[in-house]
Amino acid sequence: MEKKPLVVVNGLVRKDAIAYLKEHVDVRQWTEKTVMPRETLKEWLVDADGLWCVRPLDVDGNLVKNAPNLKVIAQAAVGYDNVKIDELTAAGIPYGNTPGVLNETVAELAFTLIATASRRILENANFVKEGRWAQRPSNIKGFDLSRRTLGIIGMGAIGVSISRRARAFGMTVVYHNRNQRIDDKIHKTTYMELDDLLATSDVVCVMAPLTDETYHMCDEAFFKKMKNTALFVNVGRGPIVDTDALISALKTGEIDYAALDVTDPEPLPADHPLLDVENCLIVPHIGSYTDRTRYDMSILTADNIIAGVHKKPLKTCVNEEVNYKKPEMDVESALEELKKAGVDLADFD
Numbered sequence: 001m002e003k004k005p006l007v008v009v010n011g012l013v014r015k016d017a018i019a020y021l022k023e024h025v026d027v028r029q030w031t032e033k034t035v036m037p038r039e040t041l042k043e044w045l046v047d048a049d050g051l052w053c054v055r056p057l058d059v060d061g062n063l064v065k066n067a068p069n070l071k072v073i074a075q076a077a078v079g080y081d082n083v084k085i086d087e088l089t090a091a092g093i094p095y096g097n098t099p100g101v102l103n104e105t106v107a108e109l110a111f112t113l114i115a116t117a118s119r120r121i122l123e124n125a126n127f128v129k130e131g132r133w134a135q136r137p138s139n140i141k142g143f144d145l146s147r148r149t150l151g152i153i154g155m156g157a158i159g160v161s162i163s164r165r166a167r168a169f170g171m172t173v174v175y176h177n178r179n180q181r182i183d184d185k186i187h188k189t190t191y192m193e194l195d196d197l198l199a200t201s202d203v204v205c206v207m208a209p210l211t212d213e214t215y216h217m218c219d220e221a222f223f224k225k226m227k228n229t230a231l232f233v234n235v236g237r238g239p240i241v242d243t244d245a246l247i248s249a250l251k252t253g254e255i256d257y258a259a260l261d262v263t264d265p266e267p268l269p270a271d272h273p274l275l276d277v278e279n280c281l282i283v284p285h286i287g288s289y290t291d292r293t294r295y296d297m298s299i300l301t302a303d304n305i306i307a308g309v310h311k312k313p314l315k316t317c318v319n320e321e322v323n324y325k326k327p328e329m330d331v332e333s334a335l336e337e338l339k340k341a342g343v344d345l346a347d348f349d
């Protein structure tokens with residue numbers, strides 16, 4: 001029997017996706033609850049054809065340098081700030097992420113944070129739960145979203161999905177990106193320079209990737225440029241924000257409130273000063289965390305790996321320049337394929 005390709009998985013992944021993967025390849029998985037030691041992973045990779053990468057893991061040229069058969073690396077996430085793409089490209093290894101399948105789910109979470117924070121749902125619900133309904137202080141007032149401005153920093157696939165929700169709530173949407181988009185008319189959005197966005201927005205939502213350029217983009221000066229009444233939301237990545245600067249801005253009233261899905265570090269230790277800040281709502285990186293979407297992300301990751309180990313094109317590849325190409329077809333075979341697909345060539349001139 002022909003030997004199946006070997007795929008290493010360096011941590012826990014949902015069981016249905018592993019079962020699906022095992023229909024196509026052999027799997028060697030680290031199933032301990034501890035993080036797999038990097039040196040052990042490097043030893044496992046010596047024989048591997050593919051790697052399903054599970055965070056925390058820094059993926060770089062050094063990790064794969066003794067992995068002569070490695071043909072693909074993939075991760076169930078759209079963000080790839082833990083991966084040195086250039087070094088994988090230099091090693092000729094395509095890297096697959098999971099764009100698209102999570103857009104609506106992450107946008108739902110981002111907008112849930114905005115709506116929850118704007119009406120101080122958490123604080124109000126706590127008074128009721130603690131039997132102190134009548135003692136609720138009058139200063140825990142919410143604010144309307146309608147007729148307010150949402151500023152999105154990082155207006156990509158998820159940003160656009162957030163903007164649709166905001167417009168349905170009657171908000172005006174402005175955004176800042178590396179470049180102005182060409183579809184502003186369709187999305188009814190307006191491009192702004194960063195400083196103008198910060199001065200204009202009642203809600204600022206970060207949805208950018210973590211890069212050298214965005215690391216600590218939200219620093220002391222950034223928060224000073226925001227309105228004192230503004231809400232700050234981060235669903236992008238924790239280190240885009242200088243956490244000390246955020247804590248200070250919240251405590252001094254430079255900004256009114258923050259709602260975070262991502263933090264720096266993750267997870268936050270129990271004694272982290274951010275947890276003592278009253279006007280800050282934090283959830284534990286659950287942006288894409290619904291059963292259906294995590295399933296879709298895992299199956300897309302498995303499909304990328306199955307394709308890669310067979311040197312077939314990954315469906316979603318970050319470094320397309322080293323993605324596998326579809327084999328070129330001669331005219332005869334192409335006509336045969338069309339016939340099989342039921343295309344009647346007589347319909348064409």
Ligand SMILES: NC(=O)c1ccc[n+]([C@@H]2O[C@H](COP(=O)([O-])OP(=O)(O)OC[C@H]3O[C@@H](n4cnc5c(N)ncnc54)[C@H](O)[C@@H]3O)[C@@H](O)[C@H]2O)c1
Binds near residue numbers: 211
């Ligand atoms: N919290 C979560 O669970 C969660 C889920 C999905 C994605 N994310 C994060 O969100 C990011 C965006 O995801 P996406 O699918 O929308 O990606 P995307 O590539 O479609 O969009 C990213 C956008 O950010 C813009 N951008 C890049 N650098 C910028 C900069 N310096 N200033 C302003 N804009 C900049 C890009 O131009 C692009 O339009 C991911 O990289 C990931 O880090 C988080």
Ligand SMILES: O=C(O)[C@H](O)CO
Binds near residue numbers: 077079287
């Ligand atoms: O980047 C992503 O897809 C999310 O943060 C999930 O990890």
